Amino acid sequence: xxxxxxxxxxxxxxxxxxxxxxxxxxxxxxxxxxxxxxxxxxxxxxxxxxxxxxxxxxxxxxxxxxxxxxxxxxxxxxxxxxxxxxxxxxxxxxxxxxxxxxxxxxxxxxxxxxxxxxxxxxxxxxxxxxxxxxxxxxxxxxxxxxxxxxxxxxxxxxxxxxxxxxxxxxxxxxxxxxxxxxxxxxxxxxxxxxxxxxxxxxxxxxxxxxxxxxxxxxxxxxxxxx
Amino acid sequence: xxxxxxxxxxxxxxxxxxxxxxxxxxxxxxxxxxxxxxxxxxxxxxxxxxxxxxxxxxxxxxxxxxxxxxxxxxxxxxxxxxxxxxxxxxxxxxxxxxxxxxxxxxxxxxxxxxxxxxxxxxxxxxxxxxx
Numbered sequence: 228x229x230x231x232x233x234x235x236x237x238x239x240x241x242x243x244x245x246x247x248x249x250x251x252x253x254x255x256x257x258x259x260x261x262x263x264x265x266x267x268x269x270x271x272x273x274x275x276x277x278x279x280x281x282x283x284x285x286x287x288x289x290x291x292x293x294x295x296x297x298x299x300x301x302x303x304x305x306x307x308x309x310x311x312x313x314x315x316x317x318x319x320x321x322x323x324x325x326x327x328x329x330x331x332x333x334x335x336x337x338x339x340x341x342x343x344x345x346x347x348x349x350x351x352x353x354x355x356x357x358x359x360x361x362x363x364x365x366x367x368x369x370x371x372x373x374x375x376x377x378x379x380x381x382x383x384x385x386x387x388x389x390x391x392x393x394x395x396x397x398x399x400x401x402x403x404x405x406x407x408x409x410x411x412x413x414x415x416x417x418x419x420x421x422x423x424x425x426x427x428x429x430x431x432x433x434x435x436x437x438x439x440x441x442x443x444x445x446x447x448x449x450x451x452x453x
Numbered sequence: 454x455x456x457x458x459x460x461x462x463x464x465x466x467x468x469x470x471x472x473x474x475x476x477x478x479x480x481x482x483x484x485x486x487x488x489x490x491x492x493x494x495x496x497x498x499x500x501x502x503x504x505x506x507x508x509x510x511x512x513x514x515x516x517x518x519x520x521x522x523x524x525x526x527x528x529x530x531x532x533x534x535x536x537x538x539x540x541x542x543x544x545x546x547x548x549x550x551x552x553x554x555x556x557x558x559x560x561x562x563x564x565x566x567x568x569x570x571x572x573x574x575x576x577x578x579x580x581x582x583x584x
Contacts, residue, residue, distance in 0.1 A: 261480075292550070293490055296493045297490060362489070363503075364505040364511075365487070365489045367505035367511055368487045368489060368505070370487070373486075419483065419484060419485070419486050422486055425484060425553070425554075428554075429554030430553070433554060437550055437554070438554075446476075
Protein backbone atom coordinates (compact mmCIF):
# COMPACT_ATOMS: atom_id res chain seq x y z
CA UNK A 228 0.00 0.00 0.00
CA UNK A 229 2.88 2.36 0.87
CA UNK A 230 4.45 1.81 -2.55
CA UNK A 231 1.19 2.66 -4.31
CA UNK A 232 0.76 5.75 -2.12
CA UNK A 233 4.33 6.79 -2.90
CA UNK A 234 3.69 6.38 -6.60
CA UNK A 235 0.41 8.37 -6.77
CA UNK A 236 1.65 11.02 -4.31
CA UNK A 237 5.00 11.44 -6.09
CA UNK A 238 5.69 10.78 -9.79
CA UNK A 239 2.05 10.44 -10.87
CA UNK A 240 1.05 13.67 -9.12
CA UNK A 241 3.95 15.52 -10.71
CA UNK A 242 3.11 14.09 -14.14
CA UNK A 243 -0.55 15.10 -13.77
CA UNK A 244 0.40 18.66 -12.81
CA UNK A 245 2.84 18.92 -15.74
CA UNK A 246 0.23 17.57 -18.21
CA UNK A 247 -2.39 19.93 -16.74
CA UNK A 248 -0.24 23.06 -17.04
CA UNK A 249 1.26 22.11 -20.42
CA UNK A 250 -2.21 21.16 -21.72
CA UNK A 251 -3.69 24.50 -20.74
CA UNK A 252 -0.77 26.35 -22.34
CA UNK A 253 -1.23 24.24 -25.49
CA UNK A 254 -4.96 25.03 -25.63
CA UNK A 255 -4.35 28.75 -25.15
CA UNK A 256 -1.63 28.80 -27.80
CA UNK A 257 -3.86 26.82 -30.18
CA UNK A 258 -6.65 29.34 -29.63
CA UNK A 259 -4.39 32.26 -30.49
CA UNK A 260 -2.92 30.46 -33.51
CA UNK A 261 -6.36 29.66 -34.93
CA UNK A 262 -7.74 33.17 -34.43
CA UNK A 263 -6.47 36.59 -35.33
CA UNK A 264 -7.16 40.19 -34.43
CA UNK A 265 -9.53 41.95 -36.79
CA UNK A 266 -10.38 45.54 -35.96
CA UNK A 267 -14.07 46.37 -35.68
CA UNK A 268 -15.01 48.73 -38.49
CA UNK A 269 -17.59 51.18 -37.22
CA UNK A 270 -20.16 52.82 -39.49
CA UNK A 271 -19.32 56.41 -40.66
CA UNK A 272 -19.33 59.03 -37.93
CA UNK A 273 -22.23 60.79 -39.63
CA UNK A 274 -24.39 57.72 -39.11
CA UNK A 275 -23.11 57.06 -35.60
CA UNK A 276 -24.11 60.56 -34.60
CA UNK A 277 -27.76 59.65 -35.03
CA UNK A 278 -27.55 56.71 -32.63
CA UNK A 279 -28.51 57.46 -29.04
CA UNK A 280 -25.69 56.39 -26.72
CA UNK A 281 -26.59 53.90 -24.00
CA UNK A 282 -27.24 55.79 -20.77
CA UNK A 283 -26.29 53.01 -18.38
CA UNK A 284 -26.22 49.26 -17.93
CA UNK A 285 -28.85 47.70 -20.16
CA UNK A 286 -31.56 45.86 -18.25
CA UNK A 287 -32.50 44.11 -21.49
CA UNK A 288 -29.01 42.66 -21.76
CA UNK A 289 -29.30 41.20 -18.25
CA UNK A 290 -32.85 39.95 -18.85
CA UNK A 291 -31.73 38.15 -22.00
CA UNK A 292 -28.61 36.67 -20.39
CA UNK A 293 -28.40 33.41 -18.46
CA UNK A 294 -28.94 35.37 -15.22
CA UNK A 295 -32.22 36.80 -16.47
CA UNK A 296 -33.57 33.60 -18.04
CA UNK A 297 -32.30 31.05 -15.50
CA UNK A 298 -31.58 32.93 -12.22
CA UNK A 299 -31.72 29.75 -10.08
CA UNK A 300 -29.44 27.76 -12.39
CA UNK A 301 -27.04 30.72 -12.67
CA UNK A 302 -26.66 30.92 -8.88
CA UNK A 303 -26.21 27.12 -8.57
CA UNK A 304 -23.68 26.84 -11.39
CA UNK A 305 -21.70 29.89 -10.23
CA UNK A 306 -21.42 28.61 -6.66
CA UNK A 307 -20.55 25.13 -7.94
CA UNK A 308 -17.77 26.38 -10.22
CA UNK A 309 -16.29 28.81 -7.67
CA UNK A 310 -16.24 26.14 -4.95
CA UNK A 311 -14.84 23.56 -7.39
CA UNK A 312 -11.87 25.76 -8.25
CA UNK A 313 -11.20 27.28 -4.82
CA UNK A 314 -11.38 24.19 -2.62
CA UNK A 315 -8.40 22.22 -4.03
CA UNK A 316 -6.23 25.35 -3.98
CA UNK A 317 -7.01 26.50 -0.44
CA UNK A 318 -7.48 23.17 1.32
CA UNK A 319 -5.29 22.69 4.40
CA UNK A 320 -4.16 19.15 3.49
CA UNK A 321 -3.14 20.20 -0.02
CA UNK A 322 -1.20 23.16 1.34
CA UNK A 323 0.63 20.95 3.81
CA UNK A 324 1.75 18.82 0.85
CA UNK A 325 2.65 21.98 -1.04
CA UNK A 326 4.77 23.17 1.89
CA UNK A 327 6.46 19.80 2.28
CA UNK A 328 7.28 19.64 -1.42
CA UNK A 329 8.10 23.24 -2.33
CA UNK A 330 8.51 25.08 0.96
CA UNK A 331 5.57 27.47 0.60
CA UNK A 332 1.83 27.41 1.21
CA UNK A 333 -1.23 29.55 0.53
CA UNK A 334 -4.12 30.86 2.58
CA UNK A 335 -6.16 27.88 3.84
CA UNK A 336 -9.85 27.42 4.65
CA UNK A 337 -10.81 26.39 8.18
CA UNK A 338 -11.82 22.73 8.31
CA UNK A 339 -15.52 23.46 8.78
CA UNK A 340 -15.58 25.79 5.75
CA UNK A 341 -13.70 23.23 3.65
CA UNK A 342 -16.21 20.54 4.62
CA UNK A 343 -19.15 22.79 3.74
CA UNK A 344 -17.60 23.66 0.35
CA UNK A 345 -16.98 19.97 -0.37
CA UNK A 346 -20.61 19.15 0.36
CA UNK A 347 -21.70 22.05 -1.90
CA UNK A 348 -19.61 20.66 -4.78
CA UNK A 349 -20.96 17.12 -4.27
CA UNK A 350 -24.55 18.40 -4.11
CA UNK A 351 -23.88 20.48 -7.24
CA UNK A 352 -22.70 17.32 -9.00
CA UNK A 353 -25.85 15.49 -7.88
CA UNK A 354 -27.96 18.42 -9.14
CA UNK A 355 -26.35 18.34 -12.60
CA UNK A 356 -26.64 14.55 -12.70
CA UNK A 357 -30.36 14.67 -11.90
CA UNK A 358 -30.85 17.52 -14.36
CA UNK A 359 -29.38 15.36 -17.12
CA UNK A 360 -31.77 12.55 -16.26
CA UNK A 361 -35.01 14.39 -15.56
CA UNK A 362 -34.99 17.55 -17.72
CA UNK A 363 -36.22 16.45 -21.13
CA UNK A 364 -34.31 18.93 -23.25
CA UNK A 365 -31.02 18.21 -21.42
CA UNK A 366 -31.60 14.48 -21.78
CA UNK A 367 -32.20 14.98 -25.51
CA UNK A 368 -28.57 16.00 -26.03
CA UNK A 369 -26.89 14.04 -23.23
CA UNK A 370 -24.46 11.27 -24.09
CA UNK A 371 -22.53 8.75 -21.99
CA UNK A 372 -19.52 11.06 -22.33
CA UNK A 373 -21.38 13.78 -20.36
CA UNK A 374 -21.92 11.40 -17.44
CA UNK A 375 -18.26 10.35 -17.53
CA UNK A 376 -17.17 14.00 -17.41
CA UNK A 377 -19.46 14.60 -14.42
CA UNK A 378 -18.01 11.54 -12.69
CA UNK A 379 -14.45 12.72 -13.36
CA UNK A 380 -15.27 16.06 -11.71
CA UNK A 381 -17.22 14.69 -8.75
CA UNK A 382 -14.93 11.74 -7.90
CA UNK A 383 -12.05 13.67 -6.23
CA UNK A 384 -14.49 15.57 -4.02
CA UNK A 385 -16.49 12.50 -3.11
CA UNK A 386 -13.42 10.39 -2.31
CA UNK A 387 -11.78 13.32 -0.52
CA UNK A 388 -14.82 13.78 1.71
CA UNK A 389 -15.00 10.04 2.38
CA UNK A 390 -11.30 9.93 3.24
CA UNK A 391 -11.64 12.91 5.62
CA UNK A 392 -14.62 11.27 7.35
CA UNK A 393 -12.62 8.02 7.42
CA UNK A 394 -15.42 6.10 5.70
CA UNK A 395 -14.29 2.67 4.48
CA UNK A 396 -10.55 1.97 4.47
CA UNK A 397 -8.71 5.28 4.87
CA UNK A 398 -5.57 4.33 2.92
CA UNK A 399 -7.53 2.98 -0.04
CA UNK A 400 -9.82 6.00 -0.06
CA UNK A 401 -6.85 8.37 0.08
CA UNK A 402 -5.18 6.65 -2.88
CA UNK A 403 -8.48 6.74 -4.82
CA UNK A 404 -8.80 10.44 -3.96
CA UNK A 405 -5.32 11.29 -5.24
CA UNK A 406 -5.78 9.15 -8.36
CA UNK A 407 -9.17 10.66 -9.21
CA UNK A 408 -7.72 14.14 -8.70
CA UNK A 409 -4.91 13.32 -11.11
CA UNK A 410 -7.39 11.99 -13.66
CA UNK A 411 -9.34 15.25 -13.39
CA UNK A 412 -6.19 17.37 -13.80
CA UNK A 413 -5.18 15.46 -16.93
CA UNK A 414 -8.74 15.56 -18.31
CA UNK A 415 -9.22 19.32 -17.94
CA UNK A 416 -7.16 20.50 -20.95
CA UNK A 417 -8.25 17.69 -23.28
CA UNK A 418 -11.99 17.25 -22.66
CA UNK A 419 -15.04 19.49 -22.39
CA UNK A 420 -13.62 20.55 -19.04
CA UNK A 421 -11.35 22.92 -20.91
CA UNK A 422 -14.28 25.35 -20.86
CA UNK A 423 -12.76 26.47 -17.55
CA UNK A 424 -10.06 28.21 -19.58
CA UNK A 425 -11.67 28.68 -22.99
CA UNK A 426 -14.80 30.31 -21.52
CA UNK A 427 -12.77 33.47 -20.92
CA UNK A 428 -11.10 33.40 -24.33
CA UNK A 429 -14.28 32.71 -26.31
CA UNK A 430 -16.64 35.00 -24.41
CA UNK A 431 -14.27 37.95 -24.04
CA UNK A 432 -12.09 37.87 -27.15
CA UNK A 433 -14.13 36.31 -29.95
CA UNK A 434 -16.45 38.43 -32.05
CA UNK A 435 -20.03 37.27 -32.01
CA UNK A 436 -23.49 38.33 -30.92
CA UNK A 437 -22.94 37.82 -27.18
CA UNK A 438 -19.29 38.84 -26.70
CA UNK A 439 -18.66 40.08 -23.18
CA UNK A 440 -15.38 41.79 -23.97
CA UNK A 441 -13.70 43.48 -26.88
CA UNK A 442 -14.70 40.81 -29.42
CA UNK A 443 -11.81 41.73 -31.67
CA UNK A 444 -10.71 38.22 -32.67
CA UNK A 445 -12.07 36.09 -35.51
CA UNK A 446 -11.28 32.56 -36.71
CA UNK A 447 -8.35 32.64 -39.07
CA UNK A 448 -7.99 29.78 -41.55
CA UNK A 449 -5.11 31.10 -43.58
CA UNK A 450 -2.74 30.21 -40.75
CA UNK A 451 -4.19 26.83 -39.85
CA UNK A 452 -5.24 25.31 -43.17
CA UNK A 453 -2.72 24.60 -45.86
CA UNK B 454 -33.10 20.32 -58.22
CA UNK B 455 -34.60 17.20 -59.77
CA UNK B 456 -31.26 16.40 -61.46
CA UNK B 457 -29.44 17.01 -58.19
CA UNK B 458 -31.68 14.55 -56.39
CA UNK B 459 -30.64 11.76 -58.76
CA UNK B 460 -26.92 12.51 -58.43
CA UNK B 461 -25.00 10.61 -55.77
CA UNK B 462 -23.62 12.76 -52.99
CA UNK B 463 -20.04 13.92 -53.55
CA UNK B 464 -18.68 12.71 -50.23
CA UNK B 465 -15.13 13.79 -51.10
CA UNK B 466 -16.34 17.36 -51.61
CA UNK B 467 -18.19 17.31 -48.29
CA UNK B 468 -15.13 15.83 -46.55
CA UNK B 469 -13.06 18.62 -48.09
CA UNK B 470 -15.42 21.30 -46.78
CA UNK B 471 -15.44 19.72 -43.32
CA UNK B 472 -11.65 19.44 -43.32
CA UNK B 473 -11.23 23.08 -44.27
CA UNK B 474 -13.14 24.30 -41.23
CA UNK B 475 -12.19 21.43 -38.92
CA UNK B 476 -9.89 23.47 -36.66
CA UNK B 477 -12.81 25.66 -35.65
CA UNK B 478 -15.90 23.50 -36.03
CA UNK B 479 -14.73 20.20 -34.57
CA UNK B 480 -13.05 22.07 -31.76
CA UNK B 481 -16.26 23.89 -30.88
CA UNK B 482 -18.38 20.75 -31.21
CA UNK B 483 -16.12 19.00 -28.71
CA UNK B 484 -16.27 22.05 -26.45
CA UNK B 485 -20.09 22.14 -26.06
CA UNK B 486 -21.00 20.94 -22.55
CA UNK B 487 -24.56 19.96 -23.53
CA UNK B 488 -26.09 22.26 -20.88
CA UNK B 489 -29.14 23.23 -23.01
CA UNK B 490 -29.08 26.80 -21.73
CA UNK B 491 -29.21 28.00 -25.33
CA UNK B 492 -32.79 26.69 -25.59
CA UNK B 493 -34.76 29.73 -24.40
CA UNK B 494 -32.78 32.11 -26.60
CA UNK B 495 -34.40 30.48 -29.68
CA UNK B 496 -37.81 31.97 -30.45
CA UNK B 497 -38.72 28.86 -32.45
CA UNK B 498 -38.02 26.67 -29.40
CA UNK B 499 -40.28 28.91 -27.35
CA UNK B 500 -42.96 28.97 -30.07
CA UNK B 501 -42.99 25.15 -30.26
CA UNK B 502 -43.63 24.61 -26.54
CA UNK B 503 -40.08 23.64 -25.71
CA UNK B 504 -39.62 20.95 -28.33
CA UNK B 505 -35.90 20.01 -28.04
CA UNK B 506 -35.64 19.71 -31.82
CA UNK B 507 -35.68 23.52 -31.94
CA UNK B 508 -32.92 23.88 -29.35
CA UNK B 509 -29.83 25.45 -30.98
CA UNK B 510 -27.44 22.87 -29.55
CA UNK B 511 -29.68 20.00 -30.66
CA UNK B 512 -29.71 21.36 -34.22
CA UNK B 513 -25.92 21.61 -34.38
CA UNK B 514 -25.13 18.30 -32.64
CA UNK B 515 -27.54 16.40 -34.90
CA UNK B 516 -26.46 18.02 -38.15
CA UNK B 517 -22.87 19.23 -38.21
CA UNK B 518 -21.93 16.97 -35.31
CA UNK B 519 -23.08 13.89 -37.22
CA UNK B 520 -21.41 15.11 -40.41
CA UNK B 521 -18.08 15.23 -38.57
CA UNK B 522 -18.69 11.87 -36.91
CA UNK B 523 -19.32 10.31 -40.32
CA UNK B 524 -16.41 12.31 -41.79
CA UNK B 525 -18.68 13.52 -44.59
CA UNK B 526 -19.45 9.98 -45.67
CA UNK B 527 -23.21 10.53 -45.90
CA UNK B 528 -25.95 9.91 -48.45
CA UNK B 529 -28.62 12.18 -49.85
CA UNK B 530 -31.19 10.84 -47.41
CA UNK B 531 -29.00 12.03 -44.52
CA UNK B 532 -28.66 15.52 -46.02
CA UNK B 533 -32.42 15.67 -46.67
CA UNK B 534 -32.90 14.65 -43.05
CA UNK B 535 -30.78 17.46 -41.62
CA UNK B 536 -32.30 19.97 -44.06
CA UNK B 537 -35.27 20.25 -41.74
CA UNK B 538 -33.01 20.96 -38.76
CA UNK B 539 -30.84 23.67 -40.32
CA UNK B 540 -33.48 25.36 -42.45
CA UNK B 541 -36.87 24.33 -41.14
CA UNK B 542 -36.01 24.63 -37.44
CA UNK B 543 -33.69 27.64 -37.66
CA UNK B 544 -34.25 31.16 -38.93
CA UNK B 545 -30.54 32.02 -38.57
CA UNK B 546 -31.49 35.10 -36.57
CA UNK B 547 -28.16 34.96 -34.66
CA UNK B 548 -29.82 35.33 -31.28
CA UNK B 549 -28.78 31.95 -29.81
CA UNK B 550 -27.08 32.49 -26.48
CA UNK B 551 -24.32 30.13 -25.38
CA UNK B 552 -22.96 30.71 -21.85
CA UNK B 553 -19.51 29.40 -22.78
CA UNK B 554 -19.29 31.40 -25.99
CA UNK B 555 -20.04 29.03 -28.88
CA UNK B 556 -21.06 30.87 -32.03
CA UNK B 557 -23.94 28.52 -32.92
CA UNK B 558 -25.30 30.40 -35.98
CA UNK B 559 -21.90 30.15 -37.62
CA UNK B 560 -22.12 26.36 -37.41
CA UNK B 561 -25.68 26.23 -38.75
CA UNK B 562 -24.60 28.52 -41.57
CA UNK B 563 -21.71 26.18 -42.41
CA UNK B 564 -24.02 23.14 -42.37
CA UNK B 565 -26.36 24.94 -44.76
CA UNK B 566 -23.40 25.58 -47.09
CA UNK B 567 -22.60 21.85 -47.12
CA UNK B 568 -26.22 20.94 -47.88
CA UNK B 569 -26.45 23.64 -50.54
CA UNK B 570 -23.27 22.39 -52.23
CA UNK B 571 -25.12 19.10 -52.83
CA UNK B 572 -28.30 20.78 -54.00
CA UNK B 573 -30.15 20.20 -50.74
CA UNK B 574 -32.14 23.29 -49.73
CA UNK B 575 -35.79 24.25 -49.30
CA UNK B 576 -37.75 25.02 -52.43
CA UNK B 577 -39.03 28.50 -51.85
CA UNK B 578 -41.43 28.45 -54.78
CA UNK B 579 -42.60 24.91 -54.24
CA UNK B 580 -44.76 25.56 -51.24
CA UNK B 581 -42.11 24.16 -48.86
CA UNK B 582 -42.32 26.03 -45.57
CA UNK B 583 -39.14 27.17 -43.87
CA UNK B 584 -40.57 27.40 -40.39
